[in-house]
Amino acid sequence: MMFIEIDFNSDEAIYQQLCNQIIQGIATARIAQGDVLPSVRQLADEVGINMHTVNKAYSLLKQEGYVKVDRRKGAVISCSGQNKDEAKQIIRKDMTGILAQARCRGLTKEDIAELVNDIYNAFDEYDRVKEAGRPKV
């Protein structure tokens, strides 16, 4: 069922990779509002990692408002809680860091705009393909 792939040679922590991929899964509508993530034990088995590592990722996602954990059902996707201004403020810091890097590397405002459009279109592209009934990757 799952599209998670862990790079064990990455310098990014496994629980962070899990978080990021799940967030990208939501952004590309691979998983949607109301969907339930696998149980911590199930996903751990599936991916070949420890239960606690999955649990840490889920806890982080809960803390950041991407899922709500129900004892009965498990981790349910539920991202919408916050208002836009709050969301912008959260995004702003990371975005500032990246834009500083981009600028130092010679990218202009227009280059960034193009890149952002590109990525957003890729998100939508996946949505479209999914709607057409193609198999999930």
Next chain:
Amino acid sequence: MMFIEIDFNSDEAIYQQLCNQIIQGIATARIAQGDVLPSVRQLADEVGINMHTVNKAYSLLKQEGYVKVDRRKGAVISCSGQNKDEAKQIIRKDMTGILAQARCRGLTKEDIAELVNDIYNAFDEYDRVKEAGRPKV
């Protein structure tokens, strides 16, 4: 001379904070092409951290192409080596992560465009203020 400020309570590593702040310093033209960073020992004293921590930050900046280290002068700002396509590719991964977060939190393409413009203008704003001869923060 320096605009570096370390948050010792942050969960971000000190050497990472150093890197980020120096990169942002370049983006806002607080420091420019050809300028020389303080020696590892000097900056370490100034900020109140260990020499090796500064050295690690400088090594990272060197590795990522932001400075060139000259045994005589020290760490010289020199960011321009790579072509745009290469730069875009480097930025793309981080940007994808942030945009996924932004989308999950309900931000639209337009919201992002506004945010990007905002941040870029803040960069330019600092440039303008600096040109006018205001004191450095």
Next chain:
DNA sequence: CATCTGTTATATATAGTATATAACAGATGC
């Protein structure tokens, strides 16, 4: 009641971070 769920506790091994002390080679200025 067996079996699933999240959650918590404890222990352990490994890696990353930050510090301290020390030394070396190259460059600079007196």
Next chain:
DNA sequence: GCATCTGTTATATACTATATATAACAGATG
């Protein structure tokens, strides 16, 4: 030449973060 600066390297230590392994508990399900 010599003291003094530079980056660089080596070693050791303390602390924290990460990931794993076992184990147990309470609530919910069929």
